[in-house]
Amino acid sequence: MELHIVIEGRKDLGGQLYRQLSDSIRSGRLADGQQLPPTRLLAEQLGLSRKTVSDVYTRLTQERLVLGQVGKGSFVSAPAEAKPRRQAANNLASAAIVARWDAMHTPLRNPFPEGRSRYEFIGGCITPSLFPVDEWRRCVMHGLRQEVKGSGMYRQAEGIAELRAAIAHHAAFARGVVCTANNVVVTNGAQQALDLLGRVLLEPGCVVAVEEPGYPAARMLFASQGAHIVGIGVDHEGMLVDQIPQGTRLIYTTPAHQFPLGMPMSVARREALLARALEIGAIIIEDDYDSEFRYEGRPTDSLQSMDRHGVVAFVGSFSKVMLPELRLGYAVLPEAVLNAVLTVKHLNDWHTATASQHALAKFIGDGYLSRHIRRCAATYATRRQRLQALFADALSPWFELVPASAGFHLAALCKKPLDLDLLLRLARRADVGLYPLSNFYASTPPKAGLFLGYGGIETLDIDVALLRVRDILQQME
The missing domain is CATH 3.90.1150.10 (Aspartate Aminotransferase, domain 1)
Known part of the structure; x- marks a missing residue:
């Protein structure tokens, strides 16, 4: 990687180099301790004589902006007050929008x-400490080997076929989700799945029904997309379906383990919720964030498995069962919104990192996840x-x-x-x-x-x- 220096014309070559290096060090663009290129290499890159570059380094050393270390090279010795220059944006046209984001409580x-x-x-x-590091390391190495064998091109927005198939099998086995790999979209955590669905289904002013109390990050995300958020109360059976207003476009719920109170949604309430969504034309987001951990009683079906009309988008995450830092999640989508979500995913980030996808596919397939x-x-x-x-x-x-x-x-x-x-x-x-x-x-x-x-x-x-x-x-x- 070359040091960014611009030399113009054939006059005052040493002066041009000195001023740019000095300004870069004093402004903080070149960090303290950063190594400068050897004089011979920099001279070749800039088309200067080596003596010109050596003279500039000597002058900077005398000014204590550069420190030479025998056998190692020349290093930046930035003054204590050096810091990157920042320009204040005056009369920013989007100042009100920026202020709303700044004021958002997160x-x-x-x-x-x-x-x-x-x-x-x-x-x-x-x-x-519970995470199986050695097994994951083997899976990551497998993922890197698959990357080397790849085409060197961007991949499909929905995720690699191996991982989508593995997720479909896992979701069907663990939660009774009815799907094939074709319904699965790999996302950067469950939060991106919520964002993609919101972008597809919402316009400013659209009504979103969320549980009250509920997950703040979902509520704030949909609000940031311009939605009107309506809090729907919960009781011992879950979301109070009769409170969902007419005109609601999107319903966000956590039926397996209500967040944050913890009770599961009853079968009768689930049936009522599905009927209400069908009646008003809404899509339900079923956030199944941590239901893999069950301790007593019979497991309940996922809401998606009870859906006969394609109104439920099932969102899952590996953050709670693996590591949050991996940022791996997925959505099982009804046909009505699948292609639109893939378009938004493509425009949003093209696709989730494929090395991680290959690793996770092997982690699931080899039984490590279960x-x-x-x-x-x-x-x-x-x-x-x-x-x-x-x-x-x-x-x-x-x-x-x-x-x-x-x-x-x-x-x-x-x-x-x-x-x-x-x-x-x-x-x-x-x-x-x-x-x-x-x-x-x-x-x-x-x-x-x-x-x-x-x-x-x-x-x-x-x-x-x-x-x-x-x-x-x-x-x-």
Whole structure:
């Protein structure tokens, strides 16, 4: 890679080189410690004599902007005040639009504003040590070998055939989803699947029905696309279907494990939801974010498997069962929207990285994913039992858990008035990270309670953390 220097004409060659290098170092464009090209190489690149370049390096060294190291080369020695120059955009035509994005509240973007606690009950967090690194490494190497064998061209927007087939088999086996590989679109996490569907189905002013309480990132995403968001209440059977207004274009729901309260949607409510969507011409997004982890009772069918009219888009993610950093998700789409979503995906990012796709296809096909899910489920089941035991005993005077049979978070509702803000602050001082249910309400008064993710806290730490919370609650009375 060549250093960007522009030499014009045949006059003052050394001066041109000196001024550009000096300005680049003083402005911060060339970072402190960055190695400069050898004098011979830079002279060849710029069509200058080596002496001219050497003289400039000597002058910069004398000014302490360059540091020469014997046997290694010349390195930038930027002054402390050096920083990249920024130009302020005056009279920006889109200033109002930018301001709306700047003002958007995105709590999940920075989940630890005050620093991570020793004992964290944040949701969506997993235990990296459970991940089978050696098996994944073999799959990644397989993916890289497939890349080398490839055509060197961009691939299809829907994802490689091997992964779509593997996802179709996994979704059918684990969740009863009715599909073929042709209905599967590989995405960069479930969030991109939501974005693609929103782009296809929504225009400014369109009505989107979301659960209240519900997943903030979905609600804010659809709002950013200009939709009018209507919060639909939930009860012990799930979404209150009769509240979905006429004219709704899109319905977002988490029927297997309601986010954040945790109860599953009843069969009767699922049938009512499908009938309502068909009546008003809406598409339902079924976000199946963590239902692979089930602990008790009979598994429920996916909403998509009950759909006889092509109104359900099933969205899944590997973030909760593998690693969030991998950014791998998928959507199983009805025929009515499939081609349009592929067009948007193509325009959005062309396709998801194929090396990761090859790796995941092998990870699923070789049985690593199913074994990993079983291992995680056993660990999470033990953690869940400890939470249930402590909330049934030490914390029972203050909280009651909402029954949930899947996932790796629980909701605890307050049994009597509590100053939750004070509790959260005191718990943070005791190195315990607690989070309120109020974060998930947008249009109705929130229920007082806690959201307890147990994917990222070690089993032996749960007792220590919650007994500290009990002590704090006793002191607050």
